[in-house]
Amino acid sequence: MNPITLYGIPNCDTVRKARRFLEAQHLDYQFHDFRKNPLTLDTLQAWQNRQPMDVIVNKRSTAWKQLSDEQKHQLMAGDNLALLAEMPTLIKRPVLQTDTALLFGFNETEYQKNT
Numbered sequence: 072m073n074p075i076t077l078y079g080i081p082n083c084d085t086v087r088k089a090r091r092f093l094e095a096q097h098l099d100y101q102f103h104d105f106r107k108n109p110l111t112l113d114t115l116q117a118w119q120n121r122q123p124m125d126v127i128v129n130k131r132s133t134a135w136k137q138l139s140d141e142q143k144h145q146l147m148a149g150d151n152l153a154l155l156a157e158m159p160t161l162i163k164r165p166v167l168q169t170d171t172a173l174l175f176g177f178n179e180t181e182y183q184k185n186t
Contacts, residue, residue, distance in 0.1 A: 075100035075186060078110070079165035086165040089177040098186055105159040115152040118166070121173045124149050129163040 077093065077100050079086035093100050118127060124147050129135060138146070138154075138161075145151040146161070155161055163175040172185035 074170070076103055076168045077101070077165050078103045078105050078162075078168065080104060080106050080159070083164050085177045089165045089167065089182065092177070092179060092182055093186065096186060105162070110156050110159065110162075112152055112156060115155050118173060119149050119152065122175065126175050127155075127163060128161055132160050134158045134160045 075093070075098060077086070077089055079089070079102075081087075081102075081104055090102070128146060135143070142151065142154060146154055165177060167174040167182065167185070169185060172181075174181055174185060
C-alpha cells in the first residue's frame with residue numbers, strides 16, 4: 072500500500088471533504104497539520120519541482136491579498152518559498168501526496184484516480 076499524506080489545516084472545509092473521502096474509501100493516510108508542524112523548505116522545493124507555483128499558491132486566500140506586489144511576484148517566480156513556510160494558508164488546500172501524485176485542492180475524480 073502506498074503511503075498517503077494529506078497536508079492542510081483541520082478546520083478547513085475542503086480539507087474535511089478530502090478526509091471524509093479518504094476515510095470512506097478506507098484508505099490509511101497520515102494527516103499533516105501545517106500550522107502545528109510547519110513545512111520544511113525541502114518539502115516546498117520538492118513540491119515546486121513537481122507542480123508550478125500557480126497550482127500551489129491559493130490566490131483567493133486572505134494571506135495572498137495581504138502580500139505586497141513584490142512579495143506576490145517573488146512567490147510566483149518561486150523565489151520566496153520561505154514565505155509559504157511562514158504563511159501556510161498561501162498554499163492551496165488540501166495537499167494530497169502519494170508515491171505517484173501531488174494534488175492541490177480537492178477534486179474527487181482526481182483523488183479516485185490517484186489513491
